[in-house]
Structure formats: C-alpha cells, structure tokens
Amino acid sequence: MTNHDDTTSKDVTAPSPSHGSTRVDMHVKLLDERVVSRAKARDIDVLVYAPHFTRLPAIRRKAAAFSDDELLVVPAREVFTGTWRQRRHLLALGLSEPVPDFVTMEAAFATFARQEAAVLVPHPGLFNVSLDREDVRAHADEIHALETHNGKLFPSQNRLGRELSAEFGIPGFGSSYAHLRGSIGEVWTEFDREITSEAELVAALREGAPRRVIHRTGLGHRVRSALEFAHLGYENTWGKVDRLFLSGMEPTHPGHIAYDGKFDDVREY
Template structure:
C-alpha cells in the first residue's frame, strides 16, 4: 500500500478514522462485499447518466450499518468531444448533463453541494488546470489518484492540488466491480452519515490518500482503460444524447425547461 498524509491548515480531527472510496460508478452485492472486505466505512456512488432520485434510491437500498453508500452526480459539462466532469455531493435537486461548466458550478453553489474534481486534465473528460484555477475557491477537493490514471496523470494532479492548495482525494473510480478496494481516502473524522462526509469534504478534514501498487494495480489500470475506450465512442454519445430522451439530457421533460438556455445540445 502507498500512504500519503495531507492536512489543511495543520489541523487534525479529534474524531475517528474513516475509509472512503470517493467515487464508484457501479453498485451491486459484489461491490458492497469488496468495499467491506477492504475495511471501507463509505463509498460514493455516482453512476453515469442516472438522475439523482434514482441514484438516491439505489444508494439507500445498498446502505447498511456496515457500509454507508452516499449518492452523488458526476455531471458531464460541455459537449461530448470536450466534456468536463465535475462530481457533486449533497445535491437536493437534479442537475442534468451537457450544460455549460459555468452553469453547473453556479447550480452547485446555489445548492451548497460539495464539489470534487475527478481525474483532472485526463483525456477529454476533465477540468483543465485553467478550469481548476478559475473555480479553485468553489472546489472542495481534487483527485490525485485513481487507478485509471497513468503515473504521469497522478503526478500532475498532485502538483495541481499542491499549487492551488486544494485538498486531495483518491477513489477507485470503479467502472468494474473488481476495481473497488484498490484505492481510497482515509479521513481523520467519523463518517457515519452523508452529512458527516459532506462536512469532512467542505471543511477540509485531515486525510490520507491510500492506494495499492504492483501487479494488481497495473492489471486494474489496463482493464479500466480498456473499458474507457468503449465509453468514449461517439456512436454511444450519438445514441444517448442527440435524441434528447436520455434521463439526464438537459432538455428532458424532468427538468421542466430550467436548463434549456444553458444546454449545449
């Protein structure tokens, strides 16, 4: 295991230690079993293209006294070919995909959500360094490790977090159940509820980024990157979004026209 300690303002919590996988895309019995085996206290569940009420229902169904499942939305801002992902926790109202980054950040601020930057500067799916600089005051944490990254991506993300003094986090970013357990964030705080995790993130609780190294990590990276290849096909995007019927399309009837003026499709 690799372990790196990071504190904000040098303050260490008097509470307990909680292990959290801050971003998984899949949720079933095998994911829960792997998270429990890894000693996790919580996982953050943010599936693609799923509306917030549905995410909340599934998260609640898999939560238990042994493992908290926190619902979240990874919102795809901008057009498909230049989309910028932002992870939001604590939303009370749904936010669609494929609206402008400016509109998404304004909506997160309005709802007082915890705003996390997953995989910065990674492929064509991420906030750039300039984006992070622009919104640094609104960002609660920046991801400095996930197994989909190559080592250079992790180094660059860590440099960016250090430069802007944004608290870090790690996740498995698991699109495949077997990835859960590879990496997580260890908070010096008790995380027993969704509100506890929001407080730890928004108040910059002291934390450690923990991940495995060696062959298992290398195999996980290879499998996750292969899965990424499918996800990033334009054919899939065309099928899902240009019709406007996808549940998280900004012009879907569920959003009652609120985001029509900031939709990119």
C-alpha cells in the same frame, strides 16, 4: 502493500483503518451485492456512487437500498459540463435537487453552490473530459477537493492531480473510479474522523478535513488499473455513442421533461 499521500507519497504497510477514521472510496460507477461484498472485504466504510446518465432520485434510491450498518453508500452526480466534444466532468455530493448534464460549467458551479454541495474535480488530465489547469485556476474558490490518485489513470496523470492540488491549495482525494467490480477498494481516501452519513461526508469535504489518499500496490493493482483503462476505450467510444445517439434522449439531458425547462438558458444541446 499500500501507498499513501498527503502532499507527498510514502510507502506504508498497515492497511487497517485507524481508530476514529473513515475509509471512503470516493467515486464508483457500479453498485450491486458483489460490489458491497468486495467493499466490506477491503475494509471500505463508505462508497460514493455516481453512475453516468442517471438522475439523482434514482441514484439516491439505489444508494439507500445498499447501505447498511457496515457500509454507507453516498449518492453523487458526475455532471458532464459543456458539449460532448469539450465536456468537463464535475463530481457533486450533497445535492438536494437534480442537475442535468451538458450545461455550461459556470451554470453547474452556480447550481452546486446554491445547493451547498461539495464540488470535486475528478480524474484531472484524462483526455478531454477533465478540467485543465486554467479551469481549476478560474474556479479554485468553488472546488472543495481535487483528485490526486485515480485507479484508472497512469502515474503521469495522477502526478498532474497532485501538482494542481499543491499549486492551488485544494485538498486531494482518491478513488478507484471503479467501472469494474474488481477495482472496488483499490484506492481510497481515509479521513481522520468518523463519517456515518452523507451530510457528514459533505461537511468533511467542504471543511477541508484532514485525510490521506491511499492506494494498493503490486502486480494485482497494476493489472486492475490496466483493465480499467482498457474499459475506458469502450466506454468513451461505442458505449456512449450508442447511449447518446441511438437510444433516445438520456434521463440527464437538460431538455428532458424531468427538468421542466429550468436549464434551457444554460444548456449546450
């Protein structure tokens, strides 16, 4: 059983993709042979791969290694803007140059614009890691899509995403936000066109191409969502504290030598 929304939600019972359309799981955090196999089994055409604390060249190499004629893996960056305590996440596709974490939100938007990237707002309403209503209002003209269904979130949080999408006229998108392999393909965005490259997906997002946001339903979906949310507790406490403060400077820290001081004037750390 699946459920989809354009501006409203309706029950649908036809899980097969339409002719000439493309199913995209718009945000996943892991990538290996098992992830690829599961995506194909669930008729996903495109995965957007955006792991935390990984520089763009490494993401691009891995995405290319796991792409084939059946599944396109598009590299992306979920950039942490602001400070650790007040971080706001932005998902950028189509970047031509690396962008570090922990820069100001204004600098991130400006850098994305210079690179003509597609800029997405992931998981609105998720604790202190999401843009709020005022953030969206301030940057509505710079945002190409806003998440209206995230497989990790509760219904009230996803409802906020739909409200913000409607209020500011920003197209929606959906993703599994998979940190666990079993979540791949639980949520997807189905575009009304064939998408066979990163450039075509970026164009569809920047142009506001028609799409449906679809998610699975039933007990299995609810269990996978609960497992993902439970994983969030580890990920945002000890898991990231260990990476940030015990393991040395992260590869995406703005002070890392890879960025050659380019972001020193807009870094928060």
